[in-house]
Amino acid sequence: MLSALDWRRRWQLRRTLPCPLRDYLARPLPPKGQDYRTTDFVAIDLETTGLDASRDLILSVGYVVLHGNRIDLSSTCHRVVRIDRSIPEASAVIHQITDDQSARGLELIDVMTELLDVLAGKVLIAHHASIECGFLGNACRRLWGGGLPVQVVDTQVLAHRTFERRQTAFKASDLRLHSLGERFNLPRYGAHNALSDALAAAELFLAQAAYRDNGQGLPLKEFLW
Numbered sequence: 287m288l289s290a291l292d293w294r295r296r297w298q299l300r301r302t303l304p305c306p307l308r309d310y311l312a313r314p315l316p317p318k319g320q321d322y323r324t325t326d327f328v329a330i331d332l333e334t335t336g337l338d339a340s341r342d343l344i345l346s347v348g349y350v351v352l353h354g355n356r357i358d359l360s361s362t363c364h365r366v367v368r369i370d371r372s373i374p375e376a377s378a379v380i381h382q383i384t385d386d387q388s389a390r391g392l393e394l395i396d397v398m399t400e401l402l403d404v405l406a407g408k409v410l411i412a413h414h415a416s417i418e419c420g421f422l423g424n425a426c427r428r429l430w431g432g433g434l435p436v437q438v439v440d441t442q443v444l445a446h447r448t449f450e451r452r453q454t455a456f457k458a459s460d461l462r463l464h465s466l467g468e469r470f471n472l473p474r475y476g477a478h479n480a481l482s483d484a485l486a487a488a489e490l491f492l493a494q495a496a497y498r499d500n501g502q503g504l505p506l507k508e509f510l511w
Contacts, residue, residue: 289317289318291315291436291437292314292435294435295311295314296311298311301432303431305429305430306398306399306402306403307429307430307432307434308430309402310402310405310406310434311432311435313406313407315407315409315435315436315437316407316408316506318437318507319507320505320506321354321503321504322495322503322504322508322509323354323355325354325408325506326351326354326409327408327410327411327488328349328404328405328409328410329349329352329411329412329488329491330347330348330401330405330410330411330412330418330484331348331413331418331480331481331483331484332344332348332417332418332421332422333345333346333479334417334421335373335374336374336377339417339420339423342421343371344367344369344394344397344421344425345367345369345373345377345388346364346381347363347364347367347480348362348363348364348365348480348481348483348484348485349362349401349404349481349484350362350363350481350484350485350488351404351408352411352488352491352492355492355496357488362484363400363404364479365392365400366383366387366388366390366391367391367394367397368389368390368391368392368393369391369394372385381478381479382478382479394425395429398422398425398426398429401422409436409437409506410436410437410438410439411438411439411441411488412440413440413442413463413483414442414463415438415439415440416440419438422436437506438510439510439511440511441463441466441487441490441491441494442461442466443511445461445466445494446461448494463477463483463486463487464486466490467490470493470494470497472486472490473486473489491509494509495509
């Protein structure tokens with residue numbers, strides 16, 4: 287039985303002209319009842335000029351593919367995006383992406399075309415995924431006239447659920463990507479780099495999945511946002 291999101295994908299597919307977004311839409315979404323260990327994921331992180339997807343721009347994209355509970359390090363990719371304006375100073379300080387680096391970057395349409403080809407038929411993993419979903423959806427609408435129906439695992443939401451289920455007191459900073467990584471004794475990467483944050487999110491998801499899994503596997507729906 288198709289999920290509501292997959293029905294939306296099929297509806298949008300019939301109304302989308304040939305383009306990279308249509309190619310993405312042509313691939314079914316993984317069934318929610320499928321074991322997460324047999325599901326393909328893409329952990330994604332974006333660096334942007336701000337947090338408003340309707341106004342701010344994507345500066346860089348980092349991603350890595352997971353095959354079930356294995357990270358495919360050969361799939362890692364980091365792309366800097368060329369933008370049509372100066373990068374705000376505050377943003378450059380945080381992300382360490384300069385105007386010169388951006389000028390040597392790729393056009394957004396090329397980065398999105400590559401990303402959609404990788405993401406097709408897979409589940410998106412991100413930490414605080416509303417940012418990634420907002421910017422990627424807006425990019426698809428601007429480039430090809432339609433949004434991006436995608437199944438999402440938000441590692442921040444999974445952590446929030448765990449804290450509440452265990453009735454563990456926590457503060458907002460405890461839900462940050464690197465704070466959660468420390469709880470699971472995961473490797474520490476430098477913050478605000480799209481690829482290292484994508485890798486950190488991938489590792490955090492696997493740690494969270496292992497914590498929940500009793501060895502019998504779990505359906506994908508247990509992790510979806």
